[in-house]
Amino acid sequence: MRRVAVIGAGVTKFGKHDRTSAELFAAAAADAITDAGIAPSAVQALYFGNVTGGETERQLHMGPLAATLLGLPTVPTTRFENACATSHAAFRHAVMEIASGVSDVVLVGGAERVLNVPTESATEFFAYCSDASIEQPAGLTFPGVFALIARAHMDKYGTTEEQMAHVAVKNHRHGVLNPKAQFQKEISLETVLKSAYVADPLKLFDCCPFTDGGAALVLASEDVARRHRRPIWVLGTHAATDTMFVHEKRDLSRVTATERAAQGAYRQAGKTPTDVDVVELHDCFTIAEIVATEGLGFFEPGTGGLAAEKGWTSLGGKLPVNPSGGLKAKGHPIGATGAAQIAEIVTQLRGEAGPRQVGGARTGLTHTLGGNTATVLVSLFGRD
Amino acid sequence: MTERVIHLKSFFEEARAGRLTGIRCGRCGELAIPPKEYCATCQQRDWQRVPLGGAGTIVSYTVIRVAPRGRGGEVPYAVAVVRLDEGVSLLGRIVDIPFETLKAGLPVRFRPVQIETQTVIGFGPA
Numbered sequence: 141m142r143r144v145a146v147i148g149a150g151v152t153k154f155g156k157h158d159r160t161s162a163e164l165f166a167a168a169a170a171d172a173i174t175d176a177g178i179a180p181s182a183v184q185a186l187y188f189g190n191v192t193g194g195e196t197e198r199q200l201h202m203g204p205l206a207a208t209l210l211g212l213p214t215v216p217t218t219r220f221e222n223a224c225a226t227s228h229a230a231f232r233h234a235v236m237e238i239a240s241g242v243s244d245v246v247l248v249g250g251a252e253r254v255l256n257v258p259t260e261s262a263t264e265f266f267a268y269c270s271d272a273s274i275e276q277p278a279g280l281t282f283p284g285v286f287a288l289i290a291r292a293h294m295d296k297y298g299t300t301e302e303q304m305a306h307v308a309v310k311n312h313r314h315g316v317l318n319p320k321a322q323f324q325k326e327i328s329l330e331t332v333l334k335s336a337y338v339a340d341p342l343k344l345f346d347c348c349p350f351t352d353g354g355a356a357l358v359l360a361s362e363d364v365a366r367r368h369r370r371p372i373w374v375l376g377t378h379a380a381t382d383t384m385f386v387h388e389k390r391d392l393s394r395v396t397a398t399e400r401a402a403q404g405a406y407r408q409a410g411k412t413p414t415d416v417d418v419v420e421l422h423d424c425f426t427i428a429e430i431v432a433t434e435g436l437g438f439f440e441p442g443t444g445g446l447a448a449e450k451g452w453t454s455l456g457g458k459l460p461v462n463p464s465g466g467l468k469a470k471g472h473p474i475g476a477t478g479a480a481q482i483a484e485i486v487t488q489l490r491g492e493a494g495p496r497q498v499g500g501a502r503t504g505l506t507h508t509l510g511g512n513t514a515t516v517l518v519s520l521f522g523r524d
Numbered sequence: 525m526t527e528r529v530i531h532l533k534s535f536f537e538e539a540r541a542g543r544l545t546g547i548r549c550g551r552c553g554e555l556a557i558p559p560k561e562y563c564a565t566c567q568q569r570d571w572q573r574v575p576l577g578g579a580g581t582i583v584s585y586t587v588i589r590v591a592p593r594g595r596g597g598e599v600p601y602a603v604a605v606v607r608l609d610e611g612v613s614l615l616g617r618i619v620d621i622p623f624e625t626l627k628a629g630l631p632v633r634f635r636p637v638q639i640e641t642q643t644v645i646g647f648g649p650a
Contacts, residue, residue, distance in 0.1 A: 264592035273532050273558065277644045278617045279588060279595055280603050287586035288605060295584070295628050340587040340623075383564070387557075387605050387615040392584050 141239040145371035146521070148176025148358030149483035154471035155322040156255040157352040161193050161475065162202055164354030165251035166210040168476070172247070176358040177368065180210075183358070184243040186217040187234040189227035189250025190475040195265045196257050206251070215247070223269035224424060225510030226250050227355065228478025228517040232377045234359050244364050249356030250475035262350045266474070269511040271384050283347055283425065285386055285512045287339035290427040292392035294341065296442065299430065301341050303445030305332035307426035308345050310454050311462050315469025317455075317496035322351050322471030346426040351471030355480035370523075372486045375411065375503070377519040378404030384514045397516035398435035398507065406437075409520040411503060413437035416520075418488045418498040419459065420481035421507040423466040429453075432507055433461060436518070455496060463488065463496045478508040478517065489523045530559045530573055540643040544576040544634045546612055555612035578634030579650060580608035585618065585626045598639070606632055606647050616645035 150171025152164050159167070165188065173180050188203040199205065203217030220230040227250030234248035254262045266282050267275075293299045309329055315321040332345040365371035380401035383389065390396065406412060413436060421436065423429035430444035438459055439447045447453055453461035464470045464484040467477060485504035487493045504521045530538075530545055535558055538545045546555050549563040550570035557576075562569055585604035602618035604626070617637050618626065637646035 258593070260591070260593040260596060263590060264594070267592050273536075274615055274645055276592075277639065277642050278603050278615060279591060279598060279601055279644075280615065281588055281590065281592060283590065284586050284588050284603055287588075288584040288603075291586060291628070292584045336589070337587070338590045340589075342586075385558075385615070387613040392605065 142241060143362040144235045144238045144374045145360055145362065145365035146357050146374065146482065146486050147360045147365050147368045147371055148172040148178070149486045150175055151320055151355045151480050151483045152353050153320050154351050154353040154473060157253065160197055161190055161199070161251040161253045161354070162206040162209050164253065164352065165206045165249060165356060168249060168251070168354035169210050169247055169356035172249070172356040172358050178245060178358065180212055182245045183212055183215055183247045185237060185246045186215050187220060187230040187246065187248040188217055189220045189230045189478070191221055191223060191226055191252060191269070192254060192265045196254050222515045223510035224422065224472070224474045225478055225508040225515045225517050226475045228481070228506065228508035228519070229379060229515065231357065231478060231482060231519070232379055232517060235374050235377050238359055238361050244361040246359045247356060248359060249354065249479040251354035252473035252475040253352045254350045255352050259350065275386060280386070281339060283339035283342050286425040286427055287342045288386060289392050289431060290341050293427060293431060296393045297445070299445035301333065302329065303449045304346055304426035304430065305329050306448040307423060307429045308332045308468055310448065311423060311466040311468040314455060314463050314496060315465025318465045318470055321465040321469050322349055323465070323469045342425055342427070348424050348467040348472040351473040353471060353473035353476050353480070355476040355483055357479050357482055370490050372489050373522050375520040375522045376405040376408030377517065378408060379515070379517045380404065382514050384512065386512050389513070393431070394441070395431055395435050395509065395513045395516065397513060398432055398509065398518070401516040401518040402436045405518040405520050411520055415503050416459065416505045417501040418463060418485065418504045419461045419507070420464060420466070420484050421461060422509040423462055423468050424472060424509065426468070428509065429461065429466070432509070436505065436507060455498065460498045463493065463498055478506070481506040481508060482519065485521050489521055532558055535559060536643050539636050539645060542636055544578050546574045546576050546610070547571040548574045555610055557612055557614050576608055576610055578608070580606040580632060582626065582628055582630045582632060583607050583613060584628060587623050602626060604647060614645060616647045619646045620648045
């Protein structure tokens with residue numbers, strides 16, 4: 141298999157937009173192509189991610205539309221949908237297209253627009269990513285899924301609501317340093333702890349927001365990337381799936397798909413958790429970050445809450461997690477999130493992250509979780 | 525046996541009548557809800573239909589206070605993962621149990637809940 145590099149990245153401002161998903165992606169893609177310094181005509185394929193466009197915009201077949209609005213209407217496109225892990229899944233397939241020798245330059249990313257519909261509609265559409273036979277009729281929501289996980293983690297390890305709140309406070313502190321973030325405002329521990337319950341024990345400030353935004357990456361083969369001034373190498377990328385049914389998870393305090401995806405990515409990259417300098421991981425809810433830091437092998441099971449409380453995952457800590465502000469503060473346009481996380485790691489490994497730069501970062505990891513923990517992708521990146 | 529002995533439709537028809545039904549792998553004994561083609565444990569396709577007693581204990585629960593569109597009139601409501609006495613788990617709506625008494629290990633019993641035209645898996649007091 142051929143080596144693959146990320147040579148360009150583009151991300152729109154995250155927040156509320158009056159542009160469509162396809163427009164948001166096209167804007168991010170044009171920025172990524174400019175960043176890569178390639179001619180637009182060099183793009184040989186587009187792997188595009190979007191989740192709720194059929195519901196929020198009455199728009200399917202969005203891949204060709206995105207290519208058309210980008211101004212590359214004849215580029216072959218495929219749309220991906222893997223819930224919140226959508227564009228990370230698209231990324232893995234784009235990597236494989238180049239690694240296999242089919243193409244030399246592939247554009248990949250995604251976009252989402254949900255702030256044009258009421259919150260209760262967005263909550264309904266996101267719940268479509270859980271099972272429609274048992275879970276949706278019972279009224280299970282996404283905060284509900286992670287509340288079940290949080291309760292199990294609290295019961296098993298003694299994790300506290302205050303430890304979860306530390307994740308939110310930290311990611312908001314990081315978000316202040318990211319001009320693309322939806323929220324660039326610090327919050328206090330008290331603000332989190334006094335916010336209203338959405339699904340006990342998760343409160344409003346334990347939850348990431350609904351977000352509009354787009355993100356895109358230009359991937360290239362080694363031959364092309366070597367002519368580029370700053371390639372960031374894909375060291376490993378692995379996908380794992382688990383049962384769709386929450387009741388079939390063997391242990392609700394763990395996300396086994398994260399553990400399997402991480403093991404695969406580390407093995408492919410020839411790296412271990414201690415080699416990682418900077419992480420962008422899927423903090424859709426505060427408990428999700430705690431469980432992910434354990435599943436990725438950074439902290440022992442049951443100590444992710446302590447790591448958040450002690451500041452080990454803060455900028456300046458032993459392993460900075462979500463320097464971008466994470467899904468919590470940067471925002472979570474679900475079709476764009478995986479690509480946006482990779483864009484942040486690319487920026488970090490280039491040493492261009494400004495006030496949120498992790499000093500001397502050489503190896504970065506991204507982790508994206510889809511739906512009710514049924515889909516997880518983990519990728520590792522390195523610089524020359 | 526190469527065909528499923530129960531489908532989602534009949535699983536819910538049975539549930540609506542108050543009968544909880546699972547499938548048991550004829551090779552390894554694994555119990556499963558809902559029905560599927562292959563046993564996830566041994567990959568065989570040798571299922572037997574098994575009536576379940578409906579008694580179990582709460583594994584984890586949450587009280588949902590922000591509902592999807594059209595469900596706002598139901599909040600707050602509790603949802604739980606319940607481990608049935610036979611050893612298989614199922615997610616359902618908690619009914620007639622005060623929220624403050626909910627905890628892991630609490631005994632509960634299956635009962636069907638009808639929400640408009642939909643049959644929902646529910647669990648009430650044991």
